[in-house]
Amino acid sequence: MYDVIVIGARCAGSPTAMLLARKGYRVLLVDKASFPSDHLSTHWIHQPGVACLARWGLRERLAATGCPPITSMTVDLGPFALRGTLPSAGAIAEGYCPRRTVLDKLLVDAAVEAGAELREHCSLQDLLWDGERVSGIAARSAAGTPIREQARIVIGADGVHSLVARQVQAPVYNARPAFQCAYYSYWSGVELSGTEFYPRERRGFGVLPTHQGLTCIVVGWPHEEFHTYRADVEGNFLKTLDLAPALAERVRQGRREERFSGTAELYNFFRRPYGPGWALVGDAGYHKDPITAQGISDAFRDAELVAEAVDAGLTGSQPLEEALASYEQRRNEAAMPLYEFTCQLAQLEPPSPAMQQLFAALRHNQEQTNRFLGTLAGTVPVPEFFAPENLGQIMGAAARSETF
Numbered sequence: 001m002y003d004v005i006v007i008g009a010r011c012a013g014s015p016t017a018m019l020l021a022r023k024g025y026r027v028l029l030v031d032k033a034s035f036p037s038d039h040l041s042t043h044w045i046h047q048p049g050v051a052c053l054a055r056w057g058l059r060e061r062l063a064a065t066g067c068p069p070i071t072s073m074t075v076d077l078g079p080f081a082l083r084g085t086l087p088s089a090g091a092i093a094e095g096y097c098p099r100r101t102v103l104d105k106l107l108v109d110a111a112v113e114a115g116a117e118l119r120e121h122c123s124l125q126d127l128l129w130d131g132e133r134v135s136g137i138a139a140r141s142a143a144g145t146p147i148r149e150q151a152r153i154v155i156g157a158d159g160v161h162s163l164v165a166r167q168v169q170a171p172v173y174n175a176r177p178a179f180q181c182a183y184y185s186y187w188s189g190v191e192l193s194g195t196e197f198y199p200r201e202r203r204g205f206g207v208l209p210t211h212q213g214l215t216c217i218v219v220g221w222p223h224e225e226f227h228t229y230r231a232d233v234e235g236n237f238l239k240t241l242d243l244a245p246a247l248a249e250r251v252r253q254g255r256r257e258e259r260f261s262g263t264a265e266l267y268n269f270f271r272r273p274y275g276p277g278w279a280l281v282g283d284a285g286y287h288k289d290p291i292t293a294q295g296i297s298d299a300f301r302d303a304e305l306v307a308e309a310v311d312a313g314l315t316g317s318q319p320l321e322e323a324l325a326s327y328e329q330r331r332n333e334a335a336m337p338l339y340e341f342t343c344q345l346a347q348l349e350p351p352s353p354a355m356q357q358l359f360a361a362l363r364h365n366q367e368q369t370n371r372f373l374g375t376l377a378g379t380v381p382v383p384e385f386f387a388p389e390n391l392g393q394i395m396g397a398a399a400r401s402e403t404f
């Protein structure tokens with residue numbers, strides 16, 4: 001009998017298992033994959049995510065893998081660009097864009113070091129029930145051997161298509177349609193400082209520095225154009241980069257090192273993340289378009305919140321259901337403003353006249369440009385930046401400036 005079984009051992013599952021194992025719980029961590037392995041995802045971790053790694057003692061480990069720190073960002077709007085330094089999260093000034101082969105292995109190793117028992121190539125088939133309560137898992141090893149294990153709570157960190165969520169019929173809310181589809185790959189020899197983001201009409205693309213001097217480039221199209229995009233991924237990808245000729249030229253100077261990966265399954269929804277004997281964390285409980293690159297940082301935050309709630313419930317300091325209800329509330333309060341902003345950006349619509357005015361006003365206001373970039377990184381709250389008083393100050397400063 002385990003205290004906790006965690007299904008899925010990547011950004012949400014491994015930290016959840018690690019944090020609970022560090023508190024002394026008997027934790028089983030299972031994944032149908034083995035590690036290191038790649039995953040369908042680009043991988044920019046903003047400063048709030050790095051702050052989690054720092055709290056867990058893993059930031060230095062990540063930095064030591066040779067992943068370039070990211071402190072600056074350019075949003076190229078076509079006629080002009082907004083460039084700036086990304087505001088810190090507390091003492092953490094840098095983000096990273098580590099390959100998932102590196103990051104996920106680092107996280108799973110930390111869970112095992114903390115005392116969690118890892119079973120790779122172990123695929124959840126069914127939840128076990130004791131009446132209305134989840135009481136364990138039925139799984140299968142790579143060799144097809146059936147596995148049955150019991151636990152006080154089963155946590156689904158099994159991603160967007162979570163089997164745990166489907167079996168417990170976790171209610172979905174605040175769902176929005178998928179707005180985008182995206183492909184990405186890796187280039188060598190592309191000069192880059194910081195990250196670059198290029199919103200264009202019905203297109204959006206980003207450029208990120210990662211391990212081994214490679215540059216990850218991701219290009220998004222509207223969801224309804226997926227079949228056209230997929231019919232000629234390379235041609236359509238490169239044609240889209242031509243909307244930013246200087247970038248396209250830099251990419252032509254480099255060399256593509258890997259195949260294209262992509263998906264149209266960029267859903268937007270929340271699920272109720274708990275019930276009798278079960279909880280959900282990471283994409284299993286809350287999924288959004290990757291245009292603002294929040295998934296990994298959110299998974300880290302929610303791993304902390306769910307581990308705290310499970311600990312409170314298992315020690316009896318609070319009824320488990322009550323502690324998990326508070327986890328859901330804290331998750332939603334933290335996630336909601338950026339969720340709405342993300343859904344807005346993912347529609348790849350041209351900026352509204354009001355946004356165009358704002359961008360023009362930011363052009364000569366470095367401090368507020370940095371803060372705007374901080375809304376994308378999750379270090380400046382969206383409601384704070386877009387509060388009427390703040391927008392009024394930006395517009396007022398621009399009106400007073402000779403250069404506006």
Ligand SMILES: Cc1cc2nc3c(=O)[nH]c(=O)nc-3n(C[C@H](O)[C@H](O)[C@H](O)COP(=O)(O)OP(=O)(O)OC[C@H]3O[C@@H](n4cnc5c(N)ncnc54)[C@H](O)[C@@H]3O)c2cc1C
Pocket residue numbers: 007008009010011012013030031032033039040041042043044045122123124125157158159160162163182262263281282283284290293294295296297299
């Ligand atoms: C194209 C794209 C680009 C992205 N770019 C970024 C970005 O730049 N920055 C960012 O922060 N986020 C990004 N994301 C989002 C990010 O990838 C996710 O938010 C993050 O991976 C969520 O982590 P997770 O642990 O919840 O789920 P996952 O990383 O999906 O892990 C789920 C794990 O569960 C395992 N599993 C599933 N089913 C079972 C089963 N039945 N039995 C056993 N194991 C199972 C899987 O093998 C997997 O290892 C992107 C996503 C996409 C699709």
